[in-house]
Amino acid sequence: MEQGGSMDADFSALDCISATFGITAAWLGRDPSVLGDHWGYHRRTDAVDSEWPVEHLGIHRRTPEEILHEWCGLTADHVHHADSRRAEEYIDAHLLDGHPVIAWVDTFHVPHSSFHLQQHHSHRIVIRPEDGNDRGDSGSVRIVDRYQGSLYDGFMERGTLLTAMASDALGEARRGDPDWRNRTVVVKAGTPDFGESQAAQQERFRSALARNARSFADVDLVTACAGELRAAPDDFISLSPVGTIEVSAWFGELASQRALNARFLRAAAEACALPSLHDRAADAEALSRRWEMTRNYFFLRLRKGSVAVRRIADLITETATLEREWNEKLLQSLDGTESLAPS
Amino acid sequence: MNDLSYSDFESALRKALPFLDDETPVDAHASLTELGLDSLTLLGLVAELEDRFSLELPDEMLVMETFATPSTLWSALSELPRS
Numbered sequence: 001m002e003q004g005g006s007m008d009a010d011f012s013a014l015d016c017i018s019a020t021f022g023i024t025a026a027w028l029g030r031d032p033s034v035l036g037d038h039w040g041y042h043r044r045t046d047a048v049d050s051e052w053p054v055e056h057l058g059i060h061r062r063t064p065e066e067i068l069h070e071w072c073g074l075t076a077d078h079v080h081h082a083d084s085r086r087a088e089e090y091i092d093a094h095l096l097d098g099h100p101v102i103a104w105v106d107t108f109h110v111p112h113s114s115f116h117l118q119q120h121h122s123h124r125i126v127i128r129p130e131d132g133n134d135r136g137d138s139g140s141v142r143i144v145d146r147y148q149g150s151l152y153d154g155f156m157e158r159g160t161l162l163t164a165m166a167s168d169a170l171g172e173a174r175r176g177d178p179d180w181r182n183r184t185v186v187v188k189a190g191t192p193d194f195g196e197s198q199a200a201q202q203e204r205f206r207s208a209l210a211r212n213a214r215s216f217a218d219v220d221l222v223t224a225c226a227g228e229l230r231a232a233p234d235d236f237i238s239l240s241p242v243g244t245i246e247v248s249a250w251f252g253e254l255a256s257q258r259a260l261n262a263r264f265l266r267a268a269a270e271a272c273a274l275p276s277l278h279d280r281a282a283d284a285e286a287l288s289r290r291w292e293m294t295r296n297y298f299f300l301r302l303r304k305g306s307v308a309v310r311r312i313a314d315l316i317t318e319t320a321t322l323e324r325e326w327n328e329k330l331l332q333s334l335d336g337t338e339s340l341a342p343s
Numbered sequence: 344m345n346d347l348s349y350s351d352f353e354s355a356l357r358k359a360l361p362f363l364d365d366e367t368p369v370d371a372h373a374s375l376t377e378l379g380l381d382s383l384t385l386l387g388l389v390a391e392l393e394d395r396f397s398l399e400l401p402d403e404m405l406v407m408e409t410f411a412t413p414s415t416l417w418s419a420l421s422e423l424p425r426s
Contacts, residue, residue: 114361114384151376252382289406296405299386315402 012146014256014288019147020102020124021064024187025072027100027128034071035064036264037208039257040215041222051243052236053225054250054316059257061215065187073190081182084162091127094186095141100128102187104180106167109160112145112152120169122180127161198271205268209277210334212261216327222320229313233306244299251295258288265330276333283326290319347396352417355395359388371414376407385410398423 011032013019022032044058065076081087091101107115107123115121126144140155170180196204229236239247262284269277294315301308353369362379363369380388385407393399401423409419 114379114381116361119383289408292407293402293405295382296386296389297402300389300405311402 010146012151014147014259014292015253016124016145016147018064018256018260019145020126020185021068021187023126023144023146024100024102025068025074027126028072028074028187028189030068030072030074030189031267033260033263033267035067036257036260036262036267037067037071037212038062039212039261041218043221050246051239052247052250053228054222055243055246057221057225057250059250059254065185068187069190075188075190077186077188079184079186080179081184084166084182087165087182087184088158088162090184091141095127095129098129099186099188100126100144102126102185103161103165104170104183105161105164106169107164108169109164109167110145111156111160112143112154120167122170122177202272205271206334209265209268209330213327213330213334216324219320219324219327222323223317226313226316226320229309229316233309233313236309237302237305239302244302248295248299251291251298255288255291255295258284258291262288274333277330280326280330280333283322283329287319287323287326290315290322294319347420349417351395352392352420353413355388355391356413359384359391369413371417372412375410375412375416380407380410382407392420396420 011019011022011026013022013035018035022035025032025035038060040059040061042058042061044056050056065074068074068076079090081090087103091103094101102124103126105123105125107113107121108117108119110116110123110125113123128142128144130142139159140157141161143152143154143156143161145152165182167181170183262281265277265281265284269275269281294312297308297315298312301311356369356375357363357365360375360378360380361384362377388410389400389405404419408415410416
């Protein structure tokens with residue numbers, strides 16, 4: 001994607017991973033909507049402890065780093081620092097060079113978070129270089145934390161940041177996660193490719209959309225999970241705190257992914273001059289809201305027991321059906337065979 | 344469902360939103376996200392509203408869109424059928 005063409009300084013996403021990579025890509029003058037080039041389900045091959053069947057399903061085949069590299073030539077340097085002092089030196093050096101730094105923090109220590117002094121969660125924020133107009137004092141750093149529910153763009157005390165980055169809670173985050181303490185990512189611009197023709201870019205969008213839509217044959221995996229829940233709802237009414245976070249995160253990540261898919265479809269509609277893709281983007285936004293609703297229902301109503309488990313199974317099945325239709329219509333849009341009736 | 348009073352509603356908002364202090368008036372058209380509503384506080388706010396007004400929000404209301412501003416939320420609550 002072209003450099004400086006689609007700067008989106010206010011980019012935000014429903015999850016902090018996409019938000020931090022998107023903010024950084026926008027900072028580098030790239031269009032973060034490419035982060036939505038990704039959907040479909042697959043059975044996870046890594047061994048995971050699980051309490052609900054959905055935990056066996058992966059929704060990410062590619063990382064944000066891989067997507068940004070493919071579309072924009074960006075590279076990401078992940079560093080696990082030995083201690084806070086080295087993390088601070090590394091961050092300062094990159095800020096001085098004008099590079100934003102993504103850092104892992106424990107929300108318990110983040111003053112602008114609603115989890116502050118209440119709950120420990122692994123979270124990512126962007127530390128950005130300061131500009132001349134609103135420079136803070138040397139005891140603070142400039143933070144951008146724009147994801148759903150946290151639209152913070154301001155300063156954080158240096159000591160607070162380092163405490164949040166070194167928190168022991170980051171060493172024991174979600175199932176299967178590594179130790180996130182004192183970790184950073186710096187995303188850097190590679191050699192910009194200004195040579196791609198309009199036709200080549202259109203072909204790139206079309207091929208990405210077709211690949212994603214065809215991978216959706218695996219949506220049957222989701223309906224199978226709903227079937228498992230429906231067959232023995234009493235087996236799924238009690239979850240550990242970790243299990244509750246995992247299942248709720250699964251639904252939340254799907255909501256976030258569909259919202260990003262909508263952005264990507266809008267970019268594709270413009271690049272390919274295919275107005276019907278705007279309709280598919282609206283479909284993706286509606287799907288995002290359905291996964292969000294399912295996540296919130298799960299969190300609020302699971303205490304009702306098997307009735308709630310059956311309702312969640314129904315919501316999953318209904319949404320999977322809508323997702324199948326979304327992908328079928330998308331393929332029709334690409335083939336030019338979509339119905340002329342308003343959708 | 345109990346009768347809805349706007350002052351009770353405002354009080355529920357203040358309890359759930361971390362960036363809304365007692366002195367600041369509630370602007371009906373302010374973004375609740377700017378006032379600290381996120382996926383966690385939304386759940387707390389739903390629980391608070393359901394408890395105060397003895398109701399259960401329908402599934403379709405359990406999305407951020409419903410909670411865009413105090414005005415949109417109040418309208419949605421006011422349209423719920425009363426028992």
